[in-house]
Amino acid sequence: MRTKLLLCLFIALVGLNTNLSAQDAADVVYMLNGETKKGKVTAVHEDNIEFIYSGEDLNYDIKKSEIAKITFSSGRTQVFNEQPAAPTAMAAPVSATTAASRKNKLAVLPFVMVSNDQGLMSEAMSGQVQQTAINSFKKNTNQVIVQEAMTTNAILLQNGLDPTSIKTMLPKDVASLLGVEFVVYGTANIEFEGTRTSGLSSTTYKNDKDKDKRKGRELTSNSSTTTTNYDTTIGLTIVSDTGSTLYSVNRNGFGSSLDTYEGTLSYLIKRCPWGTKRK
The missing domain is CATH 2.30.30.100 (SH3 type barrels.)
Structure with a gap:
């Protein structure tokens, strides 16, 4: 039971x-x-x-x-629907370059443009300032081999990098990727400050008989010129493939025209570690 x-x-x-x-x-x-x-x-x-x-x-x-x-x-x-694949982290760019192959080589990155004029913030303007800097390094320095902009920019594009995203990489890794010993980071701050108009007036006299100005006819001509003014500051930083900063400087340009950056770059590059006017 x-x-x-x-x-x-x-x-x-x-x-x-x-x-x-x-x-x-x-x-x-x-x-x-x-x-x-x-x-x-x-x-x-x-x-x-x-x-x-x-x-x-x-x-x-x-x-x-x-x-x-x-x-x-x-x-x-x-x-019902395939689950989206989780994004994979982008692998850090890998370069097969060695310290020996990078020796004395220098690359100039596309410049970071800062301006209140949107027309100056373009990729084309960034590349134009980059090329001006490259030309100045070739002309005003010794003992370094300057890499062409086409080569530098192609390597950056192949690795999905631009002047903004490259900031996420360590400078020594950028140097290794580009196959150079020295990397030049540049910023061009070009602020539009407005326009200025100046005029000129001249008076002449004409007398067909005795050229007496008091009796002659008065002829007046006027002309005016409008100039566009910019305030330019250029920043340059040169870093080696070991991560050491060799040169870092900012300079306000002398002049108010758009191409003031050219002279400012020349002044700074001449005074870099390999420049013709280095101290």
Whole structure:
């Protein structure tokens, strides 16, 4: 009698546990945005599903286009949309250059342009200032081999780098990538300051008989000239492939024309470690 009673109690406990487990089981909806919803899928339509959260009674509509997959309480999985692959970190650019192959080579990066004139913030202007600097390094320095802009910029493009994103790399890694011992970072701050108009007036006299100015006819001519004024500051920093800063300087240009940066670059480059006027 006692054995039968224990057997009945055991069967009841197993049945209760099975019932609770069935109640605890839930459908799991995996959303494309990474969110997970647990509850019960009550209906699947052409464009949406009906869903009730665990412990609630309210029925929700969820668009299929927002769902990655559903794992039902039975264990079956239904895929609606492929989950976007997690972005992979971009590998750091790798260069096969050696210290010996980089010896005495110098590269000038595209200049970072700063201006209140959007026309001067262009890639073309950045490249123009870069080329001016390269030409000045070739003319006004000794003992360094200056890399062409085409080569430098091609390597940068192949590695998805521009004047802004290259700041995320250590200078020594930039040097290794470009295959040079020295890297020149440059900033051109060219602020538009407005225009100025100046005029000139002249008076002459004409007398066909005796050229007496008092009796002659008065001829007056006027002319005016409008100039555009800029305030220019150039910054240069030269870093070696060991990460050491060899030269860092800023200078406000002398003059107010747009091409003031040319003379300012020449002044600074002549006074760099290999410049013809270095101290």
